[in-house]
Amino acid sequence: MEAIALPDRQNHIHRKGEQPFAIRCNADSLAGAVSQRACVFCGSRVVLYPIADALHLVHGPIGCAVYTWDIRGALSSGPALHRLSFSTDLQEMDVIFGGEKKLRRALLELIDRHGPRAAFVYSTCIVGIIGDDLDAVCRRVEEETGIPVIPVKSEGFKGNKRAGYQAACDAMARLIGTGATGDISRFSLNILGDFNLAGEIWMIRDYYREMGLEVVANITGDGRVDAIRRAHGAALNVVQCSGSTMQLADMMEERYSIPSLRVSYFGIEDMSEALYDIARFFMNKYPDDPEARAIMERTRELVRREVEGLLPKLEKYRQALSGKKAAIYVGGSFKAFSLVKAFRLVDMEVVLVGSQTGTAEDYAELAAITDPGTIIVDDANPLELTSFLKEKGVDVFVGGVKERPIAYKLGIGFCDHNHERKEALAGFAGMLNFAREVYSSVMSPVWRFVPGRADAASL
Numbered sequence: 001m002e003a004i005a006l007p008d009r010q011n012h013i014h015r016k017g018e019q020p021f022a023i024r025c026n027a028d029s030l031a032g033a034v035s036q037r038a039c040v041f042c043g044s045r046v047v048l049y050p051i052a053d054a055l056h057l058v059h060g061p062i063g064c065a066v067y068t069w070d071i072r073g074a075l076s077s078g079p080a081l082h083r084l085s086f087s088t089d090l091q092e093m094d095v096i097f098g099g100e101k102k103l104r105r106a107l108l109e110l111i112d113r114h115g116p117r118a119a120f121v122y123s124t125c126i127v128g129i130i131g132d133d134l135d136a137v138c139r140r141v142e143e144e145t146g147i148p149v150i151p152v153k154s155e156g157f158k159g160n161k162r163a164g165y166q167a168a169c170d171a172m173a174r175l176i177g178t179g180a181t182g183d184i185s186r187f188s189l190n191i192l193g194d195f196n197l198a199g200e201i202w203m204i205r206d207y208y209r210e211m212g213l214e215v216v217a218n219i220t221g222d223g224r225v226d227a228i229r230r231a232h233g234a235a236l237n238v239v240q241c242s243g244s245t246m247q248l249a250d251m252m253e254e255r256y257s258i259p260s261l262r263v264s265y266f267g268i269e270d271m272s273e274a275l276y277d278i279a280r281f282f283m284n285k286y287p288d289d290p291e292a293r294a295i296m297e298r299t300r301e302l303v304r305r306e307v308e309g310l311l312p313k314l315e316k317y318r319q320a321l322s323g324k325k326a327a328i329y330v331g332g333s334f335k336a337f338s339l340v341k342a343f344r345l346v347d348m349e350v351v352l353v354g355s356q357t358g359t360a361e362d363y364a365e366l367a368a369i370t371d372p373g374t375i376i377v378d379d380a381n382p383l384e385l386t387s388f389l390k391e392k393g394v395d396v397f398v399g400g401v402k403e404r405p406i407a408y409k410l411g412i413g414f415c416d417h418n419h420e421r422k423e424a425l426a427g428f429a430g431m432l433n434f435a436r437e438v439y440s441s442v443m444s445p446v447w448r449f450v451p452g453r454a455d456a457a458s459l
């Protein structure tokens with residue numbers, strides 16, 4: 001079976017060097033193309049659910065709520081209410097007569113039982129269709145219980161995953177600005193767009209602590225409602241995975257004059273650059289302040305120590321992986337930039353790179369940093385990815401839960417770089433974990449026992 005992109009999908013695919021750069025993106029998925037992309041509700045839940053002391057209630061049929069903590073890896077250092085996924089389990093009668101009463105009963109019962117610091121109520125497709133007034137129910141329950149009860153406008157059909165990010169940012173915007181900020185340091189920041197998969201945000205916080213910076217709020221990995229409420233007191237927003245929380249950073253810049261920096265914590269180059277950018281920000285903000293200079297000094301020392309320790313350990317993997325081919329398909333394209341650089345560090349060639357939510361600027365940057373012949377794809381589907389992986393003779397595929405079976409059916413290595421993973425891949429230590437994981441997968445003897453790639457096409 002040879003998979004070929006549908007005619008209406010052709011302009012979402014670019015082969016570097018074959019024609020001038022142009023790609024269609026940031027549009028609704030083509031009906032019938034079976035996109036890998038998740039729905040609006042999923043986009044909002046990805047961003048909000050790591051807030052560990054909040055109640056997350058999915059207003060909709062039970063099927064929507066399947067997207068729970070248990071298939072995802074965000075860790076908490078304290079409360080773990082986010083592990084529980086609650087649903088109003090809407091049934092036929094609720095669809096006919098409305099689900100507002102059921103929602104109110106569920107909220108009151110859950111708030112009474114679990115004592116959350118806030119509640120997020122996610123609307124799903126069916127709620128958008130039957131027209132339940134989420135705002136009114138949430139407002140009433142908020143008055144009755146005294147905690148913030150926040151509707152998340154995430155009806156699955158109303159756009160693509162990016163609309164879910166926006167819904168999540170809108171929901172958090174209602175919390176920010178409601179906490180006290182008097183005791184926050186001038187040298188402080190919020191971490192946006194890191195979800196503490198496998199404890200990554202703890203490593204990043206340790207770096208910031210060593211540099212002498214105060215972290216006000218994690219948004220949202222290992223997140224706490226009270227910290228988010230005072231996030232407007234930080235001097236800087238440091239935004240990773242910019243697709244998901246950049247809107248929130250923009251809102252905070254507009255309302256509270258907090259500037260933001262886009263960073264990536266993946267790979268040595270981008271991790272180092274992130275720390276230096278932050279240190280430079282405080283040097284520029286306080287040019288005559290000895291503490292700003294001390295932050296830069298500590299940053300240099302931290303990066304030097306980490307890189308010196310890491311490079312010799314990477315050498316073994318670089319020698320083994322040299323010349324192997326990699327494919328990348330991830331949610332946000334900012335992560336893809338770092339992965340391209342990380343694969344270069346171990347001397348591997350990236351032959352395919354794509355994302356669910358990239359913008360025209362993101363793809364232009366990918367086109368600039370990849371080698372000629374690389375396939376760049378927006379909002380792909382399994383048939384396209386299968387076809388590209390076979391065409392390019394890929395050795396390892398980096399993706400998420402929906403990409404894993406594609407790799408395994410073709411008998412090629414796979415590295416999970418999504419929310420389900422249990423291995424920390426961010427930070428300096430994460431680069432070593434990444435190289436080790438790619439090495440283990442590519443070199444695994446198991447591939448000797450799967451059908452050849454040509455045979456696997458008929459699986």
Ligand code: SF4
Nearest residue numbers: 039041064124125156
């Ligand atoms: S919100 Fe809609 S698209 Fe999303 S999981 Fe529920 S039914 Fe499916």
